[in-house]
Amino acid sequence: MSNETASAARTLTLRILRHNPQDPASEPRWARYELEEYEGMTLFIALNEIRERFEPSLQFDFVCRAGICGSCGMVVNGRPGLACRTLTSTLPSEITLAPLPAFKLIGDLSVDTGQWMRGMSERLETWIHEQAETDLHALEERMEPELAEQIYELDRCIECGCCIAACGTARMREDFVGAVGLNKLARFRLDPHNARTDADLYELIGDDDGVFGCMTLLGCHDVCPKELPLQTQIAFLRRKMVTVS
Amino acid sequence: MKKSLLPARLDLAQSITGLVLAVFMAFHLIFDSSILLGAGAFAFVSGALECELFFGEKIPLITTAVVIVIFAIFIAHAGLAMRKFPQNAAQYRTMRSHMKEMRHGDTSLWWLQIWTGFAMFFLASVHLYIMMTQPQTIGPAGSAYRIVFEWKWPLYLVLTIAVVLHAAVGLYRLALKWGWFEGQNPNRRRKTLKKAVWIVTVVYLTMSLAALGAFIHIGLTGQDHFGNAVEGIAR
Numbered sequence: 001m002s003n004e005t006a007s008a009a010r011t012l013t014l015r016i017l018r019h020n021p022q023d024p025a026s027e028p029r030w031a032r033y034e035l036e037e038y039e040g041m042t043l044f045i046a047l048n049e050i051r052e053r054f055e056p057s058l059q060f061d062f063v064c065r066a067g068i069c070g071s072c073g074m075v076v077n078g079r080p081g082l083a084c085r086t087l088t089s090t091l092p093s094e095i096t097l098a099p100l101p102a103f104k105l106i107g108d109l110s111v112d113t114g115q116w117m118r119g120m121s122e123r124l125e126t127w128i129h130e131q132a133e134t135d136l137h138a139l140e141e142r143m144e145p146e147l148a149e150q151i152y153e154l155d156r157c158i159e160c161g162c163c164i165a166a167c168g169t170a171r172m173r174e175d176f177v178g179a180v181g182l183n184k185l186a187r188f189r190l191d192p193h194n195a196r197t198d199a200d201l202y203e204l205i206g207d208d209d210g211v212f213g214c215m216t217l218l219g220c221h222d223v224c225p226k227e228l229p230l231q232t233q234i235a236f237l238r239r240k241m242v243t244v245s
Numbered sequence: 246m247k248k249s250l251l252p253a254r255l256d257l258a259q260s261i262t263g264l265v266l267a268v269f270m271a272f273h274l275i276f277d278s279s280i281l282l283g284a285g286a287f288a289f290v291s292g293a294l295e296c297e298l299f300f301g302e303k304i305p306l307i308t309t310a311v312v313i314v315i316f317a318i319f320i321a322h323a324g325l326a327m328r329k330f331p332q333n334a335a336q337y338r339t340m341r342s343h344m345k346e347m348r349h350g351d352t353s354l355w356w357l358q359i360w361t362g363f364a365m366f367f368l369a370s371v372h373l374y375i376m377m378t379q380p381q382t383i384g385p386a387g388s389a390y391r392i393v394f395e396w397k398w399p400l401y402l403v404l405t406i407a408v409v410l411h412a413a414v415g416l417y418r419l420a421l422k423w424g425w426f427e428g429q430n431p432n433r434r435r436k437t438l439k440k441a442v443w444i445v446t447v448v449y450l451t452m453s454l455a456a457l458g459a460f461i462h463i464g465l466t467g468q469d470h471f472g473n474a475v476e477g478i479a480r
Binding site for chain 1: 253
């Protein structure tokens with residue numbers, strides 16, 4: 001009997017941390033739901049089934065259902081991950097779900113990562129800083145395909161917030177920029193359109209809220225649903241920022 | 246106003262002092278473990294390190310000078326590393342619950358470093374101060390006497406475990422922190438490095454604890470484990 005067939009027969013128990021901060025009477029509590037597992041079931045499917053069959057008020061986020069939008073990040077059995085990318089067959093029959101910490105709770109499993117990401121983006125100015133005005137009528141400057149691929153590799157970040165929730169430093173120190181911010185700077189540093197120097201980047205991340213705050217716990221690297229090379233990018237930025245000093 | 250360069254320098258200094266201490270300990274524990282080859286071997290090594298071969302007699306001042314330098318680096322490293330400790334009860338609680346929930350290897354290794362480092366603030370300071378002020382007592386008899394009759398064995402037992410774990414994990418984390426030995430496949434290399442950490446830990450712990458046992462044997466019996474008499478152990 002294959003593992004998938006074996007797991008299809010299971011009854012899953014989902015323990016979900018429920019709380020509505022908009023309701024003054026709401027207290028955080030664990031709610032239990034039981035579901036029959038079937039082949040190919042993801043946490044996203046399971047949550048929809050719970051909402052349809054048992055609990056219409058259950059709040060959780062999703063858009064793409066394909067690991068692209070980064071909306072369905074949550075803590076699954078203690079580890080951050082995407083609900084849509086997590087097959088229930090990879091988990092034990094009792095599954096605990098909680099909202100991502102470090103972000104503003106909207107309700108139940110839904111958090112506002114957007115507010116945090118916007119703050120980080122504005123602080124690090126995560127966009128191309130050009131020296132000259134862009135001529136929209138001119139052909140874009142050429143780039144080697146290898147370089148474009150390197151940039152694309154880092155550009156795959158979907159800002160799901162899993163790296164922040166998995167980071168001990170970010171959990172302890174809320175001003176820490178986290179792997180998502182450092183990865184973005186590494187991405188723009190590669191870009192030939194970008195005019196910012198390492199000295200400019202030092203002004204943004206050359207302190208304990210930036211790259212020197214990273215304690216190399218590597219929770220970010222190990223939970224990233226897009227498997228971004230966060231470990232090597234943070235080490236690279238650290239070397240560059242020390243060279244600036 | 247330009248951002249201070251101090252954070253970069255402190256981060257680098259923490260790594261350099263840690264690296265120096267880890268390398269020092271790697272040699273220190275090997276020299277200590279020469280007792281496993283017998284009292285004569287340890288006497289030769291301790292004599293050689295104090296330039297006995299060159300001057301015809303041991304120069305304990307050399308040990309004092311080396312310990313002063315190591316003590317200074319140790320204090321600097323402790324001070325620099327403390328910056329990363331949880332700074333208040335809320336941070337401590339958050340980190341502890343985060344670690345328990347995540348069950349993530351490298352996060353737990355960091356926690357281990359915090360506690361082994363904290364223990365060494367006290368244990369290593371006692372050891373360093375004694376070595377700095379009484380270098381003339383280092384030798385098969387003097388060291389065995391200190392370990393058994395001056396009750397240093399409990400201190401050395403805990404200190405040995407703490408320092409081996411702290412140094413091995415520290416070297417692994419240092420490599421990842423600065424991106425050393427990443428190779429073509431950093432994920433695979435990380436697994437290899439982690440395996441190396443545990444091999445180094447087991448080898449050094451076995452060797453160092455056996456050496457501690459050998460000193461205790463000398464203290465209790467007046468002879469090394471090969472049966473050679475060790476003179477000068479008087480209660």
